[in-house]
Structures are given as structure tokens and as C-alpha cells.
Amino acid sequence: MNMNPKLLYFISIIAIILYLYFLIISLIKFDETYIEKFLSLLLIIINAFFIIHSIEYLHYYINARTFYEKSTYKYFNTYFNFETAVFIASYNESETVLEDTLIACINMSKQANGIVYVLDDSTDIKKAKAIKDLCMRYSVNYIHRDNRRGYKAGALNDALKFINTKYFAVFDADQRPMENFLNELIPVLEDDENIALIQVPQIYDNNNTPVARGANDIQMVFYTFITEGKSLENSMFSCGSNVIYRTESIKSIGGFVETNITEDMATTIKLHERGYKTIYYNLPLVRGEAPETLNAYFIQQSRWSQGSISLFYGILKSIFSRNGMNYRQKIGYFVTTSWYFIGVVNIIMLLFPLLFIFFNVISLITPEIYIFVLAFYIIFEFFVFTATVYEKTKSIIPVLRNISLTFITSPVFVKSAFYAFINKRTSFKVTPKGDSSKIPFSGLKAQYAIMFISAAGFAYAIYRYIISGNMEFIFNGAFMLYFLLLSMSIFYYNR
Template identity: 25%
Template structure:
């Protein structure tokens, strides 16, 4: 962003805050129709939420930065390139693997096949790239989808830097050369580059372009030290990931040990009670064991090394049973103490890997991992250059499934690991993460913005008590500043209007995702990781995915007709009706995007990522042949 544009954005952001506070303050103090509180209060709450989101957007843009080119990549860095796949087509993954293998900076390429498919192993062998799948230690245990796939590979490869690509993300040969130079700064944990898709037509019916996010927004977050890791098209420092995994393992192990020690103390106290009745002579052994457990709890509170704490506890309890040779300990007492020692074990885990570098508690592992890396003091960089071309969803059902997964994972983090409470983040970083998470609450405000005009036109209940001129004088400047800042900040980015439409029209998806995230955190409901289909799912039945929006569009149209009739008959205020009809028109313009999305039947243009490669063709033939090579590089 140029200096002059940045100044303009800051001026508009300042005006937005001033006009917004004046408008919302006026709304709360003098215009709420309390006699119709059931619609009036939700409306003013929705407007207050919209102001908050606008302020967070303005704050993000306030410090937008476009980094200068990094220094050239230093020679001799050890780089592993991971291509994560689960159920994608063979040819798609092979194309990405070939392009990744041929990147110019020296590196190792690995296909991480979570589907454990023999033909993929043969394809990797034919292309001369590595092949990694899960080992038997994962059988019967939580797999954690893509995060588990990457974590598994981290313990089977050795590169100091890890480039992660989704199965459909085809990199340019210079990808690594352009980003590795950032890591000369030893505090950089990861570098993120834009995600751009080749199969999106000019009218972008599914709203797949994210040029505002992969541009001004990421640059703004980068300016505040909070550029996001987005799961693909990024390079990460292994040291940072492993440090995060070890830190979180230590925190979780400490929690497990505290719980185990509390349980041990309770069991030994119960044992004391039983011994006092049937074997009083054995009480000194139980008392010494209880004292040892209390000492262990004190050491944990003081931050002693957990392994040393458990080792000392085992030794002390064992010594207690030997310190009184004159006492004939009942066998069940000895067994009880042995069982106590057995359960107080710091490394005990039911997971395949004790250390999970990539965050596994949410299906948006990328954002959660980035947040905790920032909390540890690591920094990040956003490199604003398209170096990878990917494949966007090609039908409305797949698009909605993808957006629902993103939103659900974000709301999981919002409810369980809210950035406002994460230690180590700066205030600006907290707000950058918060702004992304709370954006999905827009589903509830959109529902209110749709319901309020319908209520008035059908019933005559207006949620505002205000003079129309006074309303316009306060609302219009706020609204104009919001739109102007959005347009200036996103100047040069395509799809701005489509992005606004999708943010509003997908309100059922946002509401469902918010409820799913809350249920996962507060009710323990399982949230599955739905891999984005690369082959489409809808055929000609896209309308079923947007039936809620279509029904609402019909309802809005009927309400407009009824409202006009009521105003003409003198049963409703003409001015209020006119204002509400404009409101209806805006709602319809926002919802109309689902019509194009439902009718879209997929991209039919050329594929610029398709290589004219006899090597790829030969690899695919070998991969599908029963007698093809079995594996490229056997990894443990």
C-alpha cells in the first residue's frame, strides 16, 4: 500500500470511528423502540456489532505494510516440501508433486498420503519423490486430519524448513527462492504467500477470490506482527514448530501430572482410612507415601522438571515400602501403592505422538498454530507475490462445505482458546486474531438485517423511533465512511463487491458454524474435517444448498408488495415505508449472489497448470500398473 493511500485509509478510519460512535450512541440512547424490544434490541445490537467489525477492519488497515523484497535465499538450507493429500485424484497430486520436485532451490519433496494408497506410492516412486503415510502407532488413535498428517511427517523427515502445499496447489519453480531469504531473520517462524486460483471465471460466482484478504488484510496483519499462516503456500521453520510442540506438551503434561497427583493423594488418603481399621501397623507406610505425593505436588507448583518429579516420587514410595521391614504389609496395600506409581507418569498419552507441533485441537490448525507461535514470541512475514496457483471449489455445495469448515474451526478457537486470553500475544495481535474469528458472527447480524424490514412491512412495527432526517444525518456519514475505507483499502483487488455479498448471503453457514464450534467446545461434540472436493459434487442441483436464501428473497419481495399496499391505504408511514423499501433492495442485492452460485456449473477454460510432460504421463501409467514400483523412499 502506497504512503498516500495509507494516509487516506487512516483518515477514513478516524472518521469512521467518530461517525460510528456518534450514530450507535444515538441509536442506544434515543431511538430504540422499546415497545417492540424483540426486534428493536436485536437490531441495535447488530448495528453495534457492525461498528465493532468496521473498527477492527480500520485498525487492521491502519498499519498495512508491503515488505521490500527479501534477501536472496542462502545456499545450503535443508528444505522439505510437503504435499498433503487424503482423497484427491492421482493426477492432481502427481501434477503438484512434479512441479514441487522441479522447484529450483535444492530440496526434498514428499507426498504425505493420508489415504495410504498403493498407486500414490508408485506415482511418488516414478517421479523420484518421497512418500510418507501413517505408521501402526496411529491405529485406533485420533488422527487429527491434516494436522496429524503433517505432524507425522515432521518426525519422519529432517529438513530445517518445511514448505506446505495442498494437493491442488501447483508452485512456480522460484517459490522457495523467493521466500527463504526471510529466514535470515532468526525470529521468523513462517512466511505466507497468497492463495490464488486458476479456475475462477471473471464474474467469480462462488466468491472464491480472496484478494482483499491475500493483500491489504494480510499486509495489515503483517504490520501488526500477526500475519496469518493459512495452511498452504507457506514455508515454516522446523525449530519454531518443534519448540511449540514441546511447549504445549510440557503444559499438557503438567496438567496431566497435577491431575494424577490429586488422584494419587485421594487414593492414599482412602488407603489410610482403611488401614486405620484393619491394619494400623501399616499406617506409617501410607503416611510416608502421602507425604511424598504432597512434596511432588509442591515441586510441580515450583516448576521443577516433571521427569525428575515423577522419578523422585517413585523412589520415595518404593523406599517407604522398604523402610519398615518389621511391618507385614498386606498384598493389596503393596498393589495399591504400585498402581499409584504406575498412574503418575508424565509421558503417558493415548495419542500416536506425544509431541504435536501442529495444533490439533481445531480443524483450522493453521490459524491456531500461528497464534501460538506468535504467543511464544516468534514472528511471521507475508510475502505479497503469487507464486502458487490452486484449484477453487467448482460448485456451490463444495464451496459451502469449505466455508463451513473454516468458520467452524475459527469459532472452535474463539470459544476454547480466545486470543484475548492467550498469554504472550501483544494487544494488536489479540485484536487481529479476534477480528478474524468474530467476523463469522456476522451471520446473526445478517439475519436481523433481513428480519427487521419484513417485520415492519408486514406488521407496521418499526424498530426505530426517530425523525427520518435525523436518522439520515447520522447514518449516512457512517455508512459512506465504511464503504469508502473498504474501497480505498482494497483498491486494485478484484471481487470486493462479491466478497461483501458472500459475507452477507452465507449467513446460514456462519450461524451453523458458530453453533457447531460452540457445541464442540461446550458439549464435546465431534467436528469432522471435511476435505474440499476437487471434482465437484452438485451436478445440476445447486439450488438445494441455497434454498434458505431463495425463500427469504421471495419473502422480501412479498413484504415489499404488502408494504406498498399498506402505505397506499394509509396504514403505514410513507416515509418509513420508503426507507424500508431501500433497505429491502439492499438486502436483495446482497442475497442475489446465491442465484449465480446455484446456477454455476464449473469452469470451462484452459488449465494453465497442466504440464505437457511425458514424464507425468509415464508416472501415471506406472502408478496404475500392478507391477509398478512399490515405494519411492521407504521412511520409518
């Protein structure tokens, strides 16, 4: 399945053109009521979402496969006589988790003249004292704030007042850098003064639970072709950890953005608007911990999705204005920040076959175009995506985990989209470490409701086909079966 990337792209573009042609031809044939016209327009918008993200994914994939290795820097490790600040961000973290990271940062700093700071925003008095004692034991700098202004961004901005180093690295409490992290990256920064930051992948060590395996699969897709492709176009953004910044660059834009929960991406946007470069360096220089339970994963995804979606509206405006970014950077941010609308898209896609099966509102999926609708999903979820992931993993299991885990997280994404729409900012929640608890039924009402509705839709579609012989009920029922199988994966993850 190691297909030529250009051939894969060509086949995919042809399939998209055919799909759009038959979809539009089918829709304009309907003698539509106003509700049918609205649903037809909605279907086109939903499919445009999939098409835009699919094309962008293929674009990054081809660029990464074709050009990324030629763009990477290779330097000999060098000892520098200047100091580099190393920040470890902590908020009510376990002393055990933090200690491992602290030791890793100390060992790294010995190799490259680093100076370690723990930025502790803990509100739990016992945990704050334990972390302070830990820092004293290892003789590292401890900074604790009495307020949580700006959350992590605020902690970083306050810490920048105490340092005058040329560069500073940032790690989350569960991310452990290799000893050569600074020696590997600082030469790249020294080579070009316009580089504001370098990001390396977040690789998870733990693979012991279904959720951890699924999170690993999703991270692998993002931190391979997508980030490599973004780096080639100078649209790579900071992911908040495993990153080293040029201090002068951050200070020149007024510090980290404190008004968004994903301060990393919001800050990178400002850097790109100022004309700075950003680089993704695809080397496993840091090891971390994946969320192990569905509860931990939902908390993590809620934070990431709320921040990204809240940036979407600003990016949408910037597309039509001059703000220092080129069109590829704008498109890259548009696609990245809009991805978390996948939850809304999944719920709407569930709606279409239900309306026909139960209410005969409209049959958008007719026998004439069903094969093209189905083919689109097969091409991009089970062909293109599978082909690219298989190249790295030699298995389709990661594809199935990626799709199913994303689907059952849809209610979380929908909630984030709603909060972003009403401009409501929720409080920061750290991703639980070592959490072994299952989410009770009451916490998964939305997921079980989707499962029940999908099962009912499938069963009723079969019943209506038996009494009417209308094949359209089979076609729409097939989609309900697809959604049912995805929603049933909740039993696999929540255990």
C-alpha cells in the first residue's frame, strides 16, 4: 500500500470532482420545498468541510513525502557558553509525574548550560508545597503565583520578566526531554535570527489502554505528514510543549496571548503576522504521557477544541484582510482551527438519513448517487487515510481507532463550538494523569443517545424496506449502521 503520493493525489482529485458533479446534479433535480432547499445547502456545506480538509491533508502529505527530508537541518551537537531558560509548566500536578520531568530537564541542562524553572500555578496547597520541596531538593528555581491570570500564558509572561536568556524552552509537567534536546535545536535557531520557535513531536510512552492507543494513533497522524507539511510552508504553530522559543521574538509581540486557552497557537499567529519563521523538527527528542481514560481524553480535547474554535472566527476575518500572513498560512490556520467542527458535522450527517427514514422529509441519498456518496467516504476515510497511515504503521487498526475515537468525542466538540459561538470561556482543567476511573452512564448520555438513535434508525430502515421494497431505505440504513458501529466503540474505550 506504499502508493506514489502524486498518484494518490490525482486519484483523489478525480474522485472529488466526480462526487461533486453527481451530488449537485442530483440536488438540482429535486422539486424542493424550502426545508429541502435548506437541507440541500447544508449537505453541500458539510461535504465542502470534508473536501477542504481532505485536500489539505493530501497537500501536506505530498509536500512532506517529497520535500521535508531535504529541508531538515543536521548539526553536530555543540556546547554553548550562554544559558537557556527551561520552563516546566505545572498546575496541580502529581509530584511523581513532575519529578520525572524535572530530572530529565536537569540532565538536559547539564549538557547545554540550561537553567531550570518550575512555573507552578497550583491552587492545591498540599501539591504546591510538595512541588516546592521537590524543587528545593533538586536545587531548581521555583516560581509560584497567587493568581492564575492568563493561565499558562500568564505564567510564562510573568516568568519572562525574570530572565534575560536568548532562548527558552517550554515543557508540560509530563513531557520528558532527551539530553540532546537543546544541543540539537539551538544550532538551528542560531543559523537564522528570523526563526521564532522550533517545535518537536509529542510522543507518548504509554500504550497500555485503549484510549492511550487511540491518542497515540491520532498524534502520530498529526506529528508526521501534517506538521512536516506545515513546516515547509512556514505555518507550523507551537503546540505548547516540547518547543524552544527565541526570547526576543516573543517579547516583540507583547508576550504570550493570555485571552485564549490555546495560548500556543494564538501566540504563533501573532508571530507569523510579524513575519517570523517557525519550524517543525521531526525528531523524537521528548517522551510524554498519553491520557489513559476517556475522562482524561475528553478533558484534553475539550481544552484543545475550545481554544482552536475560538480562534477560527478571527482567522476567517484575516483571510480577507492584510495582516502579514501569506495565503498558505491563512489556509493552514483556517483548516486547523475549523477541524474541531467535526463534532457538529458528524451530528448533522447523522440527521440526514434519520429525516428520510422516519419522516420522509427528503431522500438526499438516492440510488443514483449513493455510490458516489459512499465512495467519497471510502476514498478519504478508508483509502487515502488508510494508505498514508499504513505507510507508517503497517496496519489499518490505527485508522479504525482514529476514526472511532474522534466520533465518540463529537459531543465534546459540539459543546466547544457552542461555547466559542457565545464567547464563553471555561476554566482551565489539567489532563488527569494515572486516572483509572470509567465515566458513568450519566456522563455519556449524548454518546448513548447517538447509539440508540442510530440503532433505531437502522432497524426502522430495514422494516420500511421490507414493507415497501424501496432501496433508498437500505442505502440510508447503511449509514445508520455505520454510525451505530462507531458509537458502539464507547464500550471499547470506556473500560
